[in-house]
Amino acid sequence: MSGSGRTGDRCPNERLTSWFQRSGWSKGELARQVNRRARHLGAHHVSTDTSRVRRWLDGEQPREPIPRILSELFSERFGTVIGPEDLGLRSAHRSAAVSGVDLPWAGPRTVALINEFSRSDLMLGRRGFLGTSLAMSAGPALVEPMQRWLVPSPPAPVKGETGSDSPAAVGVAGELSGPELALLGETTAMFRSWDAQCGGGLRRKAVVGQLHEVTDLLQERHPPGVRRRLFAITAELCELAGWMSYDIGLQPTAQKYFVLALHAAKEAGDRPLGAFVLSRMSRQMIHLGRAEDALELIQLAQYGSREQATARTRSMLHAVEARAHANLGQPTKCHRAVRRAEEAFADIGPGDADPGWIDFFSEAELNAANAHSYRDLAYVAGLSHTYTSLARPVMERAVELFARECARPGGGHRRSYALNLIGLATVHLLAEEPEACALRATEALELAKHLRSERVSTRLRKTSATAVRDFGDIPDVVLLNRRITAELSESESVRAG
Template identity: 40%
Template sequence: MARRNEALLRWFRQTGWTQRELARAVTRLGQARGYNVAPDSSRVRRWLEGERPRQPVPELLAALFSERLGRPVGPEDLGLGSGAPPGGELGWDQRGLVTALQDFTRSDLMIKRRDVLGTTAALATGAVLENRLRGWLDPVRADAAPAASAGRIGTAEIAEIEAATRTFWTWDAKVGGGLYREAVVGQLKAMTDLLEHAYPEQIGRRLFRSTADLARLAGWMSHDVGLQGTAQRYFTFALHCAKRAGDQRLGVEVLSRMARQMVHVGKPREALSLVALARRGAGARIAEAEQAMLGTCEAWAWAALGDAGRVDRAVGTAQERFSRAVAGDAPSWLGYFDQAGLSGMAGLSYRTLAEGDPGLAGRAEPHIDAALRLRNRDAYARSNLFDLISLLGVRIVQGEHAEAERMVRRVLPVTGRISSTRTVDRIRPLARRARADAARSTDAARLAESLDGLLAV
């Protein structure tokens, strides 16, 4: 007797459909795509009980669930992908990775984005996330290539893909993730199709590394526009691809971004676990600048937990590590983490601490000032905006509402040029604090009104 498909059942319950309604939806979509499929409610019941439907049903179900729930769902998520482990989790074998990435990117490109921004419901945390990432520490298993046919690209073509990815990263830093996210996902989908073929080891590793970088970018852009569950899934794919490429250092970078995402959504302890996992997986192979970057992730997580002593230690260690960094030791993709990046993260950490202890706000200011002075404002417009928001938060915590209101006028024109919901996420608690102070101060009331206007942009 087949074992019940818990993954499919879990997703099915979220849709609110009855078995009959799902059967009819599959029939309608299948006919629209030219397939002769006509399941009834008893067939849907058997799928939930563990029967594995043949294609195209898994693809049809994934498309329907994606549209219904407003986030990408692939056959692998439903426990129906080829080679899917029990429960729909992504395995660390090459064939399962390629199939799952194809399914997920296809679903992501297909769904219509309606009322989905800001959701964190699909985020994996705790033991679920730990189990999902545990294979990062294991040796790469030698398994069969996903296809026998030989690939037709070489180093020149991969170099072009890498150059395009660098351009996308540049655009992300300047204008945020909203404008180009779908283009990046489309490029990633094309990359996964290339991975179906067999390549010489050197080409294959480079192709997986390039795919990891694109998946890392897709995850970061998804995080930037509030698609947190989607972002985490892309980060997970990026980690898997980095492992297939044998690039532990790129995996460290992926885990650091996952850690920052966790602090952003209010899960700082998960962030600390991710940083620890990054260090265990990389061992002594990462450079001082990478260690400093991980230290700033730790500092922000400890700040969210209100532990000033550990923030001091983490920031101090990060500064010391960065001072020992040797030019050329860090990989090229860490170029964003310069002195301005270090200062910006330190400032954000102390500003976060000050939310619980206003007396600590003064510690944030010199770091933020340094970031604003050193940052390339054109190339890193979004990070510069984050620095301004951090300084705005310091002023509000210090009770300098009139100065904060003047700063809002400085932030307002910049905010409209950046396609990033993270900026709104960081402004929203400042607006709440200003509204709480409004009854005691006319300056605070004006500030609250200005911040509400900023959030409405």
């Protein structure tokens, strides 16, 4: 079954044809990418071939999830948000629970939306119809609603009120103990560890299931302190579900979870947690080539948390800001943000009480973030040799530290280790060192085969393709490309089966 619907008298789809021709893909390559992405979504009924791609170009309208898959593939190819409509395709009708980011900032409504969205993800996502029925938001349509995070919430209802928006009117009285709340927090920390070690594709559904259970608890009555703690746990689980979705290529689903996480953090009264969520949204926008949006989101995070964030959190926010400036081709501002990230990290004291969600931001992560900023400057701002020379020692330090972490019991942050090996490979490419690039990418490949991370696989393929383009006559590069083509496809087929 192809997942396409016929129309009567068709006219060639000029929009899709234009994007397709500019992509440089063949029909066969596009078909393979659609099928691979469909498997990640759980849409196993999709089986596309070159003749089907030809019919789309001739004007046939494919059924969901094809329009959203094509939207994501072309968005990633060109580094900007390209919706189904931009491709001349019709997308499916979307319910209020799964569409849009401009949502009401009200506690009961936030609970209801998260509950419904997580239930839809659990029930429909298995068949690939949730993540592909969403649309990405960008520009003012994204940034302006997020700015309302800083607007004070209306006063809580007076005790005894029973209006429809009053938490006291929702459900029955809950009796969560301190140990039960602590166990929920420990479970969330365990999920974070699994994500870092194995990638977003291994336990994403478990996180979504836990999120759904917590929102069920929020529909009961609780004392204000317990309710705020439950909202904080909800925000962390929402953010993690978003990050895992981002890692496996479900970009619209990820954005929706991030938005809902920010709403939950607001209800928890936790500004630093909200800033962390915004930093994840900023990272996603950088990935999608929307550096202007990324900068606005990270500056909103810094402004909103400036009086409450710990030194470690401030350092992370400055590091993300540096990456946004780098992708905008702003060297002076990038260098300033890198310096502030390093200074804030140096301010971390042994007795600092950091929240668990920022524990990941180690010296290795700081070096990785700053190295990628310098590497991105080499791509965007010119002066490749200068910025490559800056990136190399910092990236090498990050790789060294991640290797140490992963050698310890527990496995460490294996996905970050793989991503930074790939990052170092790209630095070697910029320095015209193809053999060193192939060596580092091969090391990353060995890790990638044990990860469920579309992000790692995609970056490996892109790095290999660039190496072949620029140094296709080097034996090490040829071997790398063959191994990535064969071994990544094999490991993905095993996991899909």
